[in-house]
Amino acid sequence: MRSADALLEVRGLTRRFGGLLAVADLDFTVRPGEILGLIGPNGAGKSTTFNLIAGALRPDAGEIRAGGEPVAGLPPHEIARRGILRTFQHNRVFAGMSVVENVMVGAHTRFRAGLWSIVGARAGARAEEAAVRARAEELIGFVGLAEWREADVTTLSFGQGRLLEIARAMAGDPRLILLDEPAAGLAPAELDRLAALLRGIAARGIAVLLIEHDMRFLLPLAGRVVVLNFGVKIAEGSADEIRHHPAVIDAYLGDPAALVDAARAGESTHAAA
Amino acid sequence: MKPLARWLAAALVLSALAFALSSYHNDVYRKLLLWVTLALGYNFLFGVAGQVAFSHFAFYGIGAYSIVILTFQAGLPLPLAIVAGVALCVAVALAVAIPSTRLEGFYLALATLALAQLFIVVLNEGGAVTGGAGGLADYRLPAILGVRVTGPWYTVVIVLLMLGTMALLARLDRSWFGRACRAVRDSPEAAAAMGVNVARTKVIAFTLTSALAAVAGMAYAFVDNTVNPPIFGLENAFLLLFMVIIGGAGRQAGAIAGAVALYLLPFVLSPLIGHHHALVFGVLMVAAILLQPRGLIGLYDALRRRAA
Ligand SMILES: Nc1ncnc2c1ncn2[C@@H]1O[C@H](COP(=O)(O)OP(=O)(O)OP(=O)(O)O)[C@@H](O)[C@H]1O
Ligand SMILES: [Mg+2]
Numbered sequence: 273m274r275s276a277d278a279l280l281e282v283r284g285l286t287r288r289f290g291g292l293l294a295v296a297d298l299d300f301t302v303r304p305g306e307i308l309g310l311i312g313p314n315g316a317g318k319s320t321t322f323n324l325i326a327g328a329l330r331p332d333a334g335e336i337r338a339g340g341e342p343v344a345g346l347p348p349h350e351i352a353r354r355g356i357l358r359t360f361q362h363n364r365v366f367a368g369m370s371v372v373e374n375v376m377v378g379a380h381t382r383f384r385a386g387l388w389s390i391v392g393a394r395a396g397a398r399a400e401e402a403a404v405r406a407r408a409e410e411l412i413g414f415v416g417l418a419e420w421r422e423a424d425v426t427t428l429s430f431g432q433g434r435l436l437e438i439a440r441a442m443a444g445d446p447r448l449i450l451l452d453e454p455a456a457g458l459a460p461a462e463l464d465r466l467a468a469l470l471r472g473i474a475a476r477g478i479a480v481l482l483i484e485h486d487m488r489f490l491l492p493l494a495g496r497v498v499v500l501n502f503g504v505k506i507a508e509g510s511a512d513e514i515r516h517h518p519a520v521i522d523a524y525l526g527d528p529a530a531l532v533d534a535a536r537a538g539e540s541t542h543a544a545a
Numbered sequence: 546m547k548p549l550a551r552w553l554a555a556a557l558v559l560s561a562l563a564f565a566l567s568s569y570h571n572d573v574y575r576k577l578l579l580w581v582t583l584a585l586g587y588n589f590l591f592g593v594a595g596q597v598a599f600s601h602f603a604f605y606g607i608g609a610y611s612i613v614i615l616t617f618q619a620g621l622p623l624p625l626a627i628v629a630g631v632a633l634c635v636a637v638a639l640a641v642a643i644p645s646t647r648l649e650g651f652y653l654a655l656a657t658l659a660l661a662q663l664f665i666v667v668l669n670e671g672g673a674v675t676g677g678a679g680g681l682a683d684y685r686l687p688a689i690l691g692v693r694v695t696g697p698w699y700t701v702v703i704v705l706l707m708l709g710t711m712a713l714l715a716r717l718d719r720s721w722f723g724r725a726c727r728a729v730r731d732s733p734e735a736a737a738a739m740g741v742n743v744a745r746t747k748v749i750a751f752t753l754t755s756a757l758a759a760v761a762g763m764a765y766a767f768v769d770n771t772v773n774p775p776i777f778g779l780e781n782a783f784l785l786l787f788m789v790i791i792g793g794a795g796r797q798a799g800a801i802a803g804a805v806a807l808y809l810l811p812f813v814l815s816p817l818i819g820h821h822h823a824l825v826f827g828v829l830m831v832a833a834i835l836l837q838p839r840g841l842i843g844l845y846d847a848l849r850r851r852a853a
Contacts, residue, residue, distance in 0.1 A: 274737050278837035336641045352740030368795065376721075383721040390720040391643075401720065444740060462821035497788055545693050 279304045279448055279479050280356070284336035285344075286322055287503075293322040298334070302448060307470065309494030309511075312489065315461065316481045317503040319361050322450050325481075326349040326358045328497040334523060339447070353381050354402045355447035359437035359454060361483075365425045372421050374436055375408040378443030398437040408443055415439040421426060431458045438469065454528070455489045467493055474481070487524075491515060553700045556708055563700035571696070575703050576809050577766050582707045582761045584788045584804035585639075585797060586754040588810040589714050590788070590795030594750035595730025597650055599782050600641065600657035604755040606777030607634055608762025610681070613772055614674060617684045624689075628761060638725060638752040639723035646747040653751075661782055668774040669845025702765050710757055715797060726750050727795075787826055791833045793840030 278301040294534050295317040302308050310318050323329040325336055325347040325471040336344040357378065360370055366374050379421055382404060382481070383395035412421050415435040420428060428436060434454050441449050454470070455463055462478040484490040499507040499514060501523040507514055514520055559578075561735050587601045598718040611630035615621045621629060636655055637660075668675045675681070686694060694702060717723050725746045728736035766772055783806065792803020811822045818825070837844050 303582055326732065328738070347742075348734075348737035349740050349742045357740075360735065360738075360739050364732045365737065366731040368731050369724070369727055373724055373727075376735065376742070377724050378739050380725060380728075385720070387717070387722060390716055390722065394715055397720070404721075440739065514698060 278302065279339060279434075280481070281335070281340075282321075282325070283325060283335040283337075285321070286332045287324055287329060288332055289345065293503050295324065295331075295500075298303060298500070298503070298505055300498045300508065302479050302481055304325060304447070305474060305477045306495045307474050307493055309484055309490045309517060310481060310483045311485070311497060311514075312500035314485075316499055317481055319452055320503075321407040321500070322358060322481075322483065325351070326356065326450060336525060339490055352444060355445065357441035357444045357446040357448075358448065358450035359441055359452055361436070361452040361456070363430065365369075365428075365433050365435060365436055367426055369421050370426065370434060371415040371425055371428070372405065372408050374425055375411055375439045375443045376404055378440035378517065379408065379445075381444055404443075408439075411439045412441050414442070414472070416465060430451045430496075431462050433449065433459065435469075436464075439471075442478075443472065446478055448481060449473060450481045450483075452483045454482070455484060455486055463489055471542040484513035487515075552712060554626070554731075556704060559704045559708070560701045563697035563704070566697070566700075568696070571593055572699050572768070572853075574813075575700050576762075576765075577805065578703045578707045579761055579765055579768070580702070580785075580788070580808045581801055582710050582786055582805045583709075584792070584800040585710050585714055585757060587785050588755040588762070588789050588792075588794060589718065589726075589795060589798035590750060590754040593718060593724040593730070594648075594747065594754075596646075596747060596799040597654045598657040598751065599654065599779070599786075600660045600755065601758050601812040602777060602779075602785055603657075603661040604634055604638065604758040605669075605762035605765065606664060606772070607637065607669075608759030608847050609766040609772045609777075610675060610762075611759070612667065612763040612766050613681050614840050616687065618674065619641055621769060627760075629757055630763060631759060634756050635752055638755035639748065642748045643744075646744055646751065658779075665774050665778055668777070680771055682771035682773075685770060685792060686767040688762070699767065703768075706761065706764050708726060708823030710761070713757075718797075723799060735852070759814060781784075784826070791829055791840055794843050798840035798842050806841065 278435070280302040282298055282300050285295055293348065294531060298306070298321065310321065312318055323430065324331050324344075327343075327346050327350065330345050335342060338351075338356060343351060343354060366377060369377070372455045375407055381519065383400060385394070385400050389397040409421060410502070412418055415438055417432060417435055417439065420432065425433070425436065434457070438451065438454060451470075455466055458466060467489065472479060482490065493516070494511055496509065497514045499517070499520050500506055506519040506523060507517045509517065563571055581603065583605060590596050590598055590601060608630055611633055612626055612764065615626035615629050619626075622661060637682055641656055641660055645653040668680070669678050671677065688701070725736065725741045728741055729743050729746050737743050788803035788807045789800050790803070791807060792801065793799025807825075807826065810825065814822045814825060833840055840847070
């Protein structure tokens with residue numbers, strides 16, 4: 273694939289923590305509008321990969337290109353400006369703000385009004401504020417939190433917090449959204465809603481890079497999957513290829529249930545198709 | 546009422562009060578308004594932006610001293626002295642904020658505490674420029690365009706300053722900038738991931754509120770018509786912190802309630818317990834933190850909810 277077609281291109285990405293090689297010479301690309309799964313056992317380096325892309329960590333080596341532009345080593349706010357927004361593995365909502373204000377922070381890079389026009393209460397600044405608020409409310413509805421729009425975020429459940437993080441990242445009009453285990457801790461009914469939500473995001477033309485442990489949840493969703501183990505990419509391919517890949521089966525041997533579940537999930541989607 | 550009409554009504558009522566008060570009570574009223582102004586700025590810095598800084602009152606002092614020195618020793622015309630004084634405060638604020646906000650929050654507390662102490666040392670050792678331990682006195686507000694603002698009219702100036710500070714900070718608080726400040730306070734990592742430049746947001750919040758404190762200090766310089774080191778010591782810096790916490794950090798109504806309550810409390814308590822009100826403040830502070838962390842304004846909310 274030519275790099276010009278890639279939304280995100282990762283080449284030779286490497287990061288050490290002391291003697292531990294958390295991410296080793298990793299290559300992959302994300303194409304516009306696709307859902308790319310990133311899986312691997314605990315400690316495989318998935319979140320570290322996210323942190324490297326999002327600018328929260330600096331790579332020791334390697335290249336990251338967003339729309340062809342080299343972005344490795346840029347600070348997180350510069351990455352966000354380039355349309356790459358993320359959620360966190362452990363909820364990091366803004367506890368002192370309402371749900372709608374949390375989502376409006378996600379739109380931070382969309383604001384054009386300067387401080388002077390805010391202080392002067394200029395019409396342009398007020399219109400922009402109203403437009404962003406309306407859009408934030410729409411996104412809150414999109415993720416299914418409409419009832420909690422003005423709620424204090426500390427009153428939300430864990431699962432609602434996951435959804436809020438997704439709405440917040442969506443508010444920045446991302447080209448690419450990085451979701452770190454959005455399904456973790458959700459009840460089965462919530463999982464189905466989340467899957468529909470993620471398909472809805474991809475349908476809007478937003479690429480999704482999705483970290484997930486639960487293969488049963490991930491494989492039916494992801495067009496392609498990258499598998500990490502001990503920081504190394506051990507496989508890459510379609511959901512079907514990954515399901516039957518010997519190295520993946522080996523890596524997950526410690527957790528055969530995950531594969532059995534994944535296989536079943538695959539069968540049920542095939543049956544439905 | 547439309548917002549503008551509300552602001553005008555507030556300006557009229559608060560100004561009219563000045564003309565109803567005796568000259569002694571005008572003095573008390575002016576200082577109350579200045580405390581409210583300071584508390585509003587400190588509320589933005591500490592309550593909204595979450596920065597634990599002890600320099601706010603020192604900037605009030607820098608503003609007060611700089612206007613007096615620039616006007617009466619350097620001989621600058623008043624408007625120019627105001628601009629130069631604000632510029633000086635902005636420079637000092639940037640010099641403190643840029644290195645310390647890059648570090649963890651604790652270092653800002655230390656750096657600002659050091660600045661507040663250093664300021665007092667400079668005042669005491671400043672010789673003829675600062676007037677040493679005795680400070681500077683025997684000056685009066687110069688006439689502007691032939692008009693000398695005195696008596697209740699000067700109180701009106703302070704009313705406008707307080708309302709201006711309040712409107713400015715309220716607008717910022719409800720904008721992307723205010724949300725960015727709160728986001729940085731609640732989770733710097735998440736704020737950065739949403740595109741907020743964390744260091745820049747902190748520096749702007751610190752510098753802006755410090756400059757507002759300096760402007761209030763300039764107004765103060767012509768309230769007592771003397772500036773001296775003891776006024777600008779750490780005791781008042783902590784009183785400001787108490788006002789914001791006891792009132793309810795993060796909300797303007799809280800800052801106002803805290804400033805009014807703690808400024809007026811000694812007037813009520815002194816006849817009863819003499820100068821031991823610091824003890825009462827301490828007890829209130831502990832009570833607020835343990836029983837009602839959202840302060841007086843949180844208490845008000847709770848009572849209203851119970852009544853409803
Ligand atoms: N900041 C850090 N300092 C030191 N070691 C770290 C740091 N972050 C991650 N690690 C280590 O790097 C390795 C990869 O961690 P990472 O969080 O990327 O794994 P993961 O694939 O996201 O795992 P999980 O599924 O448990 O979330 C682990 O061994 C982890 O302990
Ligand atoms: Mg992880």
